[in-house]
Amino acid sequence: MELINKVKNTIKKYNMLSQGNHVLIALSGGADSVCLLKILHKLMDEYEINLSAIYIDHNLRPDETPFEITFCKKICDSLSIPFITKTIDVVSFAKSEKINKQEAARELRYRVFYETAHELKIDIIALGHNIDDQAETMLIRLFRGSGTAGLAAMPPVRGNIIRPLIEVQRSEIEAYLDSQNTAFVMDSSNLTDRYLRNRIRHIIMPEIKKINPAASKTISRTSDIYRDEERYFDILVTKSLMKMISRKGEQTIELFIAPMGILDIVILRRVLRRAIDATKGLRGISFVHIEDILSLLKSGKSGDRILLPNNIRVIKKYSVLTITSEEPKRLDSYILEIPGKIYLKESLITLSAELMEISEAEGVGDAKITAIINADKLTFPLAIRARKDGDFFYPFGFGKRKKLQDYFVDEKIPRDERDIVPLLVNNDEIVWVVGYRTDERYKIEKNTKKVLKCSIKY
Numbered sequence: 001m002e003l004i005n006k007v008k009n010t011i012k013k014y015n016m017l018s019q020g021n022h023v024l025i026a027l028s029g030g031a032d033s034v035c036l037l038k039i040l041h042k043l044m045d046e047y048e049i050n051l052s053a054i055y056i057d058h059n060l061r062p063d064e065t066p067f068e069i070t071f072c073k074k075i076c077d078s079l080s081i082p083f084i085t086k087t088i089d090v091v092s093f094a095k096s097e098k099i100n101k102q103e104a105a106r107e108l109r110y111r112v113f114y115e116t117a118h119e120l121k122i123d124i125i126a127l128g129h130n131i132d133d134q135a136e137t138m139l140i141r142l143f144r145g146s147g148t149a150g151l152a153a154m155p156p157v158r159g160n161i162i163r164p165l166i167e168v169q170r171s172e173i174e175a176y177l178d179s180q181n182t183a184f185v186m187d188s189s190n191l192t193d194r195y196l197r198n199r200i201r202h203i204i205m206p207e208i209k210k211i212n213p214a215a216s217k218t219i220s221r222t223s224d225i226y227r228d229e230e231r232y233f234d235i236l237v238t239k240s241l242m243k244m245i246s247r248k249g250e251q252t253i254e255l256f257i258a259p260m261g262i263l264d265i266v267i268l269r270r271v272l273r274r275a276i277d278a279t280k281g282l283r284g285i286s287f288v289h290i291e292d293i294l295s296l297l298k299s300g301k302s303g304d305r306i307l308l309p310n311n312i313r314v315i316k317k318y319s320v321l322t323i324t325s326e327e328p329k330r331l332d333s334y335i336l337e338i339p340g341k342i343y344l345k346e347s348l349i350t351l352s353a354e355l356m357e358i359s360e361a362e363g364v365g366d367a368k369i370t371a372i373i374n375a376d377k378l379t380f381p382l383a384i385r386a387r388k389d390g391d392f393f394y395p396f397g398f399g400k401r402k403k404l405q406d407y408f409v410d411e412k413i414p415r416d417e418r419d420i421v422p423l424l425v426n427n428d429e430i431v432w433v434v435g436y437r438t439d440e441r442y443k444i445e446k447n448t449k450k451v452l453k454c455s456i457k458y
Contacts, residue, residue, distance in 0.1 A: 003173075010165075011047075017047050023049055025040060025051060025126045026109075027053040029072050039164070041081065052081065054085070055084070056086050102195065125161045125162070131167055135220055136200050138151055141153065147269060152230050166220075237270045238274075243256070244275075245275070250279070252325075254320045257297065257316070282324075302317055330346065331420050332386075346420045349434075355451070367396065367432065367437050371424075372444060375452040377442055394440040407436075
C-alpha cells in the first residue's frame with residue numbers, strides 16, 4: 001500500500017486526474033507500464049475513472065513483439081481493461097526525417113497516443129516514467145549540452161499527458177510487482193549498452209549512487225527547480241518571440257534582428273531555442289550551437305553564415321536572421337523573348353528586356369538593376385541559366401578574362417546563393433551576371449546601332 005499512497009500523493013500534488021476521466025495507459029509489458037496499469041486499476045473506483053491500454057509495435061523487434069502483445073492483452077483481459085495495438089514504421093520515418101531511431105520512435109509514439117486519444121474521446125494519456133528515468137533524462141541532456149529548459153527534463157504533467165510514477169524509484173516498482181506476484185517482460189533493447197540511456201543506466205548511475213545513494217531523487221529535484229524557473233521564463237519568451245518572427249515554414253524560420261539587440265542574453269538564448277524547436281526541420285541544434293548563433297548575431301556582418309549539423313545554415317542578413325535546413329535552390333533555364341518579361345521564381349526577381357536605338361539609351365546602366373548591352377552582337381532569343389563548371393566572362397571595366405567562380409568569391413556571394421544568380425547568355429557566352437556586372441565583350445561601341453535594355457525588379 002505504501003507505493004499506492006505515494007502514487008496517490010503525486011496524482012494529488014499535480015492534479016493529474018479528475019472524476020470521470022478516461023485514461024489511456026501506454027503499456028509495453030515492461031515493469032513500469034505494468035505497475036502503472038495495476039495501480040490505476042486499483043484506483044479506478046476511488047477516482048471514478050475509466051481505463052484503456054495501448055501497445056505500440058515499433059517494427060524493430062519482430063521476434064519479441066508477438067509475445068509482448070500476447071502478454072499485454074492477457075493482463076488487460078484479466079483486469080477487464082480494453083486493449084489496443086498500433087504499429088509504427090520507425091526506420092522509414094527516421095530515414096525520411098533524417099533523425100535517429102530513438103527520436104523517430106518517440107515522435108511517432110506520441111503521435112499515436114494523441115491520435116488514439118482523439119479517436120476514442122479519451123481525456124488523459126498516462127505514461128510509466130519513474131524518477132530514475134527522470135534522472136537519466138537530465139543527464140542525457142546535460143551531456144548533450146542542453147540549457148536549463150532541457151535540464152528541466154520530463155514534466156509530471158504536460159497537456160493531457162500524466163506521469164503518475166514520476167516520484168517512484170525503479171526498485172520500488174519491481175518490489176511492488178514482486179509482492180503482487182505480477183510478471184513483466186524485459187525489452188532486449190534495454191540490456192544493450194549501445195544506447196546512451198542504457199550506458200547511463202548501467203554504468204554511470206551505479207557509480208554516482210556510490211557517492212550519493214539518493215542521486216535519482218537529488219537530480220530529479222534539480223529538474224523540478226529548473227522546471228519552475230522555465231515556467232517564469234516561458235512567459236517572457238512568448239512575448240519576445242511574438243515580436244521577432246518575420247517568416248516561418250517547415251524548414252526555415254526568419255527572425256528580425258533589431259528586437260534581439262535589446263534582449264538580455266538569458267532570454268535571447270531561450271527565444272532562439274523556442275524558435276528552433278517550433279520549426280520541424282531544425283532539430284539537432286544543441287546549446288553549443290545556440291552560442292554559435294549568438295556569436296554570429298554579435299560579431300557577424302550581413303551575409304555571414306555558420307553551418308550546423310543536419311545541413312542547417314544560419315545566415316545573418318541586413319534585417320533578419322535566417323535559420324534553415326532547406327536545400328539551396330538552383331535556377332532553372334529560361335528563354336528571354338525580346339521584347340519580353342520573365343519571372344525567375346528561384347531568384348524572386350522579374351527580368352524585362354527591350355530593344356532600342358542607341359540614341360534612346362541613357363548611359364550604360366549600373367548593372368545592378370539596369371544593363372545596356374550592345375544588341376548588334378547578340379543572337380536572339382537569349383537564354384537565362386544558372387552557373388556551370390568552367391564558366392568565365394570578361395567583367396566590364398576589368399577587361400581580362402575571369403572565372404565566374406573567382407568573381408563570386410571576390411563579390412562575397414554566399415556559396416548557397418550562387419546557383420540562383422541568373423546569367424544572361426548569348427550562344428552560351430555570359431552577357432550579364434544579372435544584378436552584378438556586364439561583360440566587356442558586349443559593351444557599347446562607337447559604331448553600335450541598337451542596344452538591349454535589361455532591367456530587374458525584386
